[in-house]
Amino acid sequence: MKPDMRGETVLEVRDLHTHFFLRRGVVKAVDGVSFSLRRGEVLGLVGESGCGKSLTALSLMRLLPKGGAQTIKGEVLLNGENILERTPAEMREIRGRRISMVLQDPQTSLNPVFSIGDQLREAIVRRKRASHVDVMKEAVEALRRVEIAAPEQRIGQYPHQLSGGMKQRVVGAIAISGEPGVLIADEPTTALDVTIQLQYLKLLKRLQAETGMAILFITHDFGVVGRMCDRVAVMYAGRIVECGPVRQIFEAPQHPSTRALIASVPKMTGPVGRLTTIEGQPPSLMNLPVGCRFASRCPLVEQRCLDAYPAEVRVGDAHTADCWKVTPA
Amino acid sequence: MSVQAHDGGQPLLRVEGVRKHFAFTKGILFAKTLGHVKAVDDVSFDIRAGETLGLVGESGCGKTTTSRMILNLEAPTEGRILLDGEPIHALKGEALKAYRTKVQAVFQDPWSSLNPRMKVGRTIAESLIVNAWGDRARIDERVRELLVQVGLRPEQAQQYPHEFSGGQRQRVALAAALASRPRLIVLDEPVSALDVSIRAQMMNLLKDIQAKDDVAYLLVAHDLATVRHMADHTVVMYLGKIVERAPTAALFDDVRHPYTKALFSAVLVAWPGQAAEEIELRGEVPSPLDPPSGCRFHTRCPYVMAHCSQREPALREVSPDHFVACHLFE
Numbered sequence A: 001m002k003p004d005m006r007g008e009t010v011l012e013v014r015d016l017h018t019h020f021f022l023r024r025g026v027v028k029a030v031d032g033v034s035f036s037l038r039r040g041e042v043l044g045l046v047g048e049s050g051c052g053k054s055l056t057a058l059s060l061m062r063l064l065p066k067g068g069a070q071t072i073k074g075e076v077l078l079n080g081e082n083i084l085e086r087t088p089a090e091m092r093e094i095r096g097r098r099i100s101m102v103l104q105d106p107q108t109s110l111n112p113v114f115s116i117g118d119q120l121r122e123a124i125v126r127r128k129r130a131s132h133v134d135v136m137k138e139a140v141e142a143l144r145r146v147e148i149a150a151p152e153q154r155i156g157q158y159p160h161q162l163s164g165g166m167k168q169r170v171v172g173a174i175a176i177s178g179e180p181g182v183l184i185a186d187e188p189t190t191a192l193d194v195t196i197q198l199q200y201l202k203l204l205k206r207l208q209a210e211t212g213m214a215i216l217f218i219t220h221d222f223g224v225v226g227r228m229c230d231r232v233a234v235m236y237a238g239r240i241v242e243c244g245p246v247r248q249i250f251e252a253p254q255h256p257s258t259r260a261l262i263a264s265v266p267k268m269t270g271p272v273g274r275l276t277t278i279e280g281q282p283p284s285l286m287n288l289p290v291g292c293r294f295a296s297r298c299p300l301v302e303q304r305c306l307d308a309y310p311a312e313v314r315v316g317d318a319h320t321a322d323c324w325k326v327t328p329a
Numbered sequence B: 001m002s003v004q005a006h007d008g009g010q011p012l013l014r015v016e017g018v019r020k021h022f023a024f025t026k027g028i029l030f031a032k033t034l035g036h037v038k039a040v041d042d043v044s045f046d047i048r049a050g051e052t053l054g055l056v057g058e059s060g061c062g063k064t065t066t067s068r069m070i071l072n073l074e075a076p077t078e079g080r081i082l083l084d085g086e087p088i089h090a091l092k093g094e095a096l097k098a099y100r101t102k103v104q105a106v107f108q109d110p111w112s113s114l115n116p117r118m119k120v121g122r123t124i125a126e127s128l129i130v131n132a133w134g135d136r137a138r139i140d141e142r143v144r145e146l147l148v149q150v151g152l153r154p155e156q157a158q159q160y161p162h163e164f165s166g167g168q169r170q171r172v173a174l175a176a177a178l179a180s181r182p183r184l185i186v187l188d189e190p191v192s193a194l195d196v197s198i199r200a201q202m203m204n205l206l207k208d209i210q211a212k213d214d215v216a217y218l219l220v221a222h223d224l225a226t227v228r229h230m231a232d233h234t235v236v237m238y239l240g241k242i243v244e245r246a247p248t249a250a251l252f253d254d255v256r257h258p259y260t261k262a263l264f265s266a267v268l269v270a271w272p273g274q275a276a277e278e279i280e281l282r283g284e285v286p287s288p289l290d291p292p293s294g295c296r297f298h299t300r301c302p303y304v305m306a307h308c309s310q311r312e313p314a315l316r317e318v319s320p321d322h323f324v325a326c327h328l329f330e
């Protein structure tokens, strides 16, 4: 989507901090995340496993996992209104209608003792009043939209009777059934084969064109990023370290951690051999360094990288990176 | 269906004409059977020691069901599976216990394989403890070594599964599978939850372990680039059947079956300009409850011919060791 076609900002996240307060210490899983999302836009959120992508998403939904997680700072502005200040009852009204999420793990989002039809119907009924027959029809239609064959028969089945990819599509169907203004999709296609993945992505694009839905798309798959996203944000150890238009991130990544990440992608052509990886490990989120968090693994590291966290540098059009060594635009 | 012939003697694992049909029921207590899902329908392949077999195909085509049968978690409706020439579904008692250490698994969702109430160190040690592999200190040492091997920190042995991210949990599951040095590991989408760097590390790691321990892998994956880098042979399934099977390099060079072509054309590449022409699959995904007659792909095939809906194509060798089930190749 071209910049001029993009609408107003629908979601703005400012300096979000969500930590786990444990007896062992404080896990700073989300530690100063800021980004914004416009109507009709898809923002990709990528980054190494454990860097805080899911927790960022769950913080936006106010669905923090049990066990000491707390959002201690920041603002989440949904159409200008800070939803971190809403009551739990108000949040229940907001979720599903205005902001909706496809959880990373379909297992925990589907209840094993209810049929998938029951779970879809519940999502529909929560949103509007309709006759039983109409709700049934809509539920069947929702399954058909995500390419589930024989939806009339599948609707009576229980989660354990479906394949992994089918469960993921049911979860996806529930999340988009309310046509929310903002959709957070946490790895919604990891369990899907590429043909069904492509159909699902096309469905999201179609919905987006119809309703102007904005999507925060969390994924490890750079092919999906290239296909779906307008912009990408790269996270590392609790913070966004680079953010910019997809093309620029692919063609001229600036932050060394982004470069390392992109170099690890296995290719469909060229020699088959050892894959490039990022040596070392991300720092413990309980014991973060004062300087750049990538410093221990960075090929360009210097003393100042260890001494202080780098400020955000504007490296191009709508393109920023947190690194001492990048050249400002 | 012909069984792959190898000169290298007996395969490690042989899957022979295996079928799995699930009763399709409605309701829990007074379940009514409405029909049968032919999840796996006459599938045969071999895996040799130290080799990786890739298994790909559309969601719901029977890959996990095949894996579960190989793991002896599910019995085939028909056909047999042999490890070192011995039918595995006849195993009982000690022999079955021994089988479970020889054949391990890492599943699609790590949530199902990790006990939420157990520290992950204990989960990793489980198979070692069961088999009295060594004393406490040696087991602890092995657990630390495994954690490092999969890219975690040794002290993380003390944490519970919920304290890990999705990708980290998957690495714990791999460490647990590796612990008893098995002969075959079934990897059902082991890397799809991982970031590209850890994925690359994991793939390198799996290859290193294979080179060292001669372990075989059955790799179920949706990411074809992963299969390309990992697998020696690749099997493509569609709706419970094998439609194409070949050495991986040969398959990626020369895709033959119309379904495999569509599958490969749907691969998304990050760099614009690299993408091939996309083949849009027409028509609805057929239901395994009532699979299409003749060739199961005929309802969506761009090359469909009159007799495709009438006769089922046999799996035939179109070039050395490259098998395709399609009337175009008869």
Ligand SMILES: Nc1ncnc2c1ncn2[C@@H]1O[C@H](COP(=O)(O)OP(=O)(O)OP(=O)(O)O)[C@@H](O)[C@H]1O
Residues within 6 Å of the ligand: A020, A022, A027, A029, A047, A048, A049, A050, A051, A052, A053, A054, A055, A056, A065, A066, A067, A104, A285, B162, B163, B164, B165, B166, B167, B168, B193, B194, B195
């Ligand atoms: N209950 C918990 N207690 C302590 N730490 C936790 C807990 N849940 C998550 N974490 C930590 O928070 C960090 C962020 O987790 P999160 O699930 O957001 O990662 P992610 O970026 O989504 O990773 P992945 O790509 O693997 O899904 C991880 O490093 C994890 O170890």
Ligand SMILES: Nc1ncnc2c1ncn2[C@@H]1O[C@H](COP(=O)(O)OP(=O)(O)OP(=O)(O)O)[C@@H](O)[C@H]1O
Residues within 6 Å of the ligand: A160, A161, A162, A163, A164, A165, A166, A191, A192, A193, B022, B023, B024, B037, B038, B039, B057, B058, B059, B060, B061, B062, B063, B064, B065, B066, B288
């Ligand atoms: N316990 C069960 N009861 C009834 N049907 C089942 C059961 N397990 C699997 N099936 C059905 O068998 C078929 C094959 O499922 P399977 O899980 O093997 O697919 P898959 O190839 O692994 O798919 P995915 O890529 O989505 O994981 C599906 O139609 C599924 O609904």
Ligand code: SF4
Residues within 6 Å of the ligand: B257, B258, B259, B295, B296, B297, B298, B299, B301, B302, B303, B304, B305, B308, B313, B325, B326, B327, B328
């Ligand atoms: S047998 Fe016919 S329908 Fe099936 S894949 Fe070949 S051409 Fe297409």
Ligand SMILES: [Mg+2]
Residues within 6 Å of the ligand: A053, A054, A055, A104, A186, B165, B166
């Ligand atoms: Mg996650």
Ligand SMILES: [Mg+2]
Residues within 6 Å of the ligand: A163, A164, A165, B063, B064, B065, B108, B188
């Ligand atoms: Mg599966």
